[in-house]
Amino acid sequence: MNKKGMAASLLTAVMLVSAGCGGSDTAGTGDKGGADSGSASGPKKVVFWHAMGGANTKVVDQLVADYNASQDKIKVEAVFQGSYDDLLSKLKASMGTKEGPSVVQMYEIGSRFMIDSKMVTPMQNFIDADKYDLTQLEPNITGYYTFNDKLFSMPFNTSNPVLYYNKDLFKAAGLDPEKPPATYEEFQKAAEAISKTGKATGGNFAIYGWFMEQFFANQGAEYINNGNGRKELATQSLVNSEAGVQTLTWWKNMVDSKAMNNLGRKTDDSKKAFSAGQVGMILDSTAALKGLVDSSKGKFEVGTGFLPKPANAKDGGVVVGGASLWIMNDRADDEQKATWDFIKFLTSPKEQAYWHINTGYFPITKKAYDEQSVKDNMKNFPQFQTAVDQLHQTKLNTATQGAVMGVFPEARQIVEGAIEEVLNNKKSPKDALDAAAKDISSKIEKYNKTVK
Structure with a gap:
């Protein structure tokens, strides 16, 4: 069986029942991201499927707009796909077609399935090729998404x-x-x-x-x-x-x-x-x-x-909850590299500060806490220091990394x-x-x- 057939089989085997922590409970359809990845002369298109509903949709849209405005070689299109379960169902339907995303947000309890599907490119591949400094990220957050010493996906919305x-x-x-x-x-x-x-x-x-x-x-x-x-x-x-x-x-x-x-x-x-x-x-x-x-x-x-x-x-x-970003391996190499560039933008201290303040999720980048906006927000909501302390005092081991099963x-x-x-x-x-x-x-x- 080829890898796409295997992925479809695996998806069929998974019963879609539970909305993950931090996801939208509101069912939404949304339009599927198209297959057009940009013309040779135009910007490279990156399609981002996500499950951030309600007020968080606006925050995602703003991050995407800021990225698109920051350069002219890549254009990201964010598509809200409903709840995590809705998103996973639509990902299943897109496999083997050209209608799927370049990058997909998947709840943490879907990690084992994403790896087993053979449909993703490990984030570690881009990290190594780019000599990206992984130590700038919170180790107790990246720990969940690390398997066999490889970071498979980039944490996105993270909570405890x-x-x-x-x-x-x-x-x-x-x-x-x-x-x-x-x-x-x-x-x-x-x-x-x-x-x-x-x-x-x-x-x-x-x-x-x-x-x-x-x-x-x-x-x-x-x-x-x-x-x-x-x-x-x-x-x-x-x-x-x-x-x-x-x-x-x-x-x-x-x-x-x-x-x-x-x-x-x-x-x-x-x-x-x-x-x-x-x-x-x-x-x-x-x-x-x-x-x-x-x-x-x-x-x-x-x-x-x-x-x-x-x-x-x-x-x-505590184990991190929420979701992470997975790069799909059925997209062209240049599209995957463009997706990685977008993900790097999302992990920058400034963008992580914006994300944290407007959603309540943890910054995944350590230097985000040095941003004045985050310091001011912590003064307004000093209760959040408890969450930060709890995360930092967690001792990373197989128990606190979190369980993974298909x-x-x-x-x-x-x-x-x-x-x-x-x-x-x-x-x-x-x-x-x-x-x-x-x-x-x-x-x-x-x-x-x-x-x-």
Whole structure:
């Protein structure tokens, strides 16, 4: 089977179910990027497919406009393709045709598939040829997209989960508003104290598989075998290991005791309850920070803390979420080089500063923090320093690099289903996670056969 046929087969094998962290939930069609790559005398055309909806679409369009205005040899066309799942579906449909993109934004849990598809040119190829200084980028961000010492894609929109808490409710409960809970045990005590005031429920976690993945990494625990799928293809889910059972038992105990409530899977519902002062603590992406701070103005002060972990946990940290940029290898060499030039522009400190301020995602370039605009923004939103510190204090290992598997979108949905079963008293944490691990492992096995 040729590589395009293999890619189509792999795509068919992947069930498109889960929107990734930071992507638009709004379905959109958009026009497919055309095949015209520019005439010999005109600028080289680069088609950029992305999933940044809402206000972020305007930010992407501005970055593209700035790049196009900065030179006259390359013209980038940005095309919004809906949610991450919509985008992946359209990428599938374009394979084997001339209708696909030059560069595509893909959510982090699609990384294993992108590599296995054989349809991408590793970013490392351009880095080596151009002698590009990779040390200028955040190592804990590039780490996720590095396999066998090669950077396969360029990080684009990057986030971490952080703990958001209501400082006013902390004061009312007799808690130190400047000391967020750092461990599972401290979190539970704080949630119980807030609930006992009768002013609000202690906390809420949206039923989001991304959070379970993060709880594993924060304990230094791997989510799947074979080095989180990084030493070789994973064959087994480890979601039912001690790290998972302990976490889900802790979560359920707090719901059972009314220290936390269960609002379902939507992070938007969790954010709305927090902004309304109905819950004292939530988990959410760093990209949600500006919105949560703005929505609380005049009502209460928002605090931020690291993702909690068990008191006896091993060294760990958080895994980057979001998405990265992949250069497609079915485009002409000069078009790929033009795409690389655009990507280099996006990673410059000035552009990363603009991206960070206007979206809330991390800058991937270290020197972006030296830009005055970023310094001013940090003064306005000092809570973001927590996210920066958490990223920098993460110790990079196979657990914190993040798991990679070809069926990650499906796996995330299966885990969410297991959490629901536990919180709704249908199964014990161990039984639910055992069943989830078995189901995920079976899907991994089927996927691996398509790769081999």
